[in-house]
Amino acid sequence: MSTITEKANSLHISARTQKPRGQFSNSEQYTLAEAYDVQHELIQRRIKEGFPLIGVKMGFTSKAKMIQMGVDDMIIGQLTADMTIHKDEAFKKKLFIHPRAEPEIAFRLSKDINGPLTVDQLHNYIDGVAAAIEVIDSRYDNFKFSLEDVVADNCSSSAYAVGDWCEVPLGLNGLDMTMTFDGAITAQGNSDAILDNPFEALSAATRLASEYGIPLKTGMVVLAGASTAAHFIKDSSSVTLDVDGLGVVSFNVV
């Protein structure tokens, strides 16, 4: 049985040394609330390293992701500044363990959010929507985990790239999302796969953030969750996502 602090230390070291570890749930039971406590401690370590919290990400908002990972509940993770792949910056694969890319949609908050909001209320709290690629990288061996394990591991958060911000449209339904590796189509999804409506994922983020004490501040990014299964970046040298009406986001892999 390890403590919350021991779990956070171990996961942080795994991330920073690219050495995966076994799942905690193979040898002990712990609660979802304790898993979020581990996640908070992990984030504190990144903040102490000089990387502030700059957003959150939803996980398992599509059936495709739940099936791929064998998990059936939504989760929320936290994004810190070191995770941002800036425009024209390459993704340095050697700093990751077994990274996988996901086609996503990002929102930008225009106001602080202090409690759960409905989809109708949300439009007053966002000023941008964009195509986004999330790179997830589990700190567990073989990308295998329980719901508690993945929450403790900050929901596999490791990097993300966001395209140019677009004005917020009234709806985000029926948008094709095409992810290519080195120009070849790797994943073909649709925004409807994200809780039938990506705004629902943002609403769920406001609920989970308030439940687990995660701040949602002006300017923060919220990733709505992948519309398809995730794909290993392996030896690919470029990853691109094109979302109908929102444009293209891409990065090179070195």
Ligand code: OOG
């Ligand atoms: C957990 C993260 C899931 C998504 O978009 O559904 C996620 C994982 O699959 O390792 O980011």
Ligand code: MG
């Ligand atoms: Mg994701």
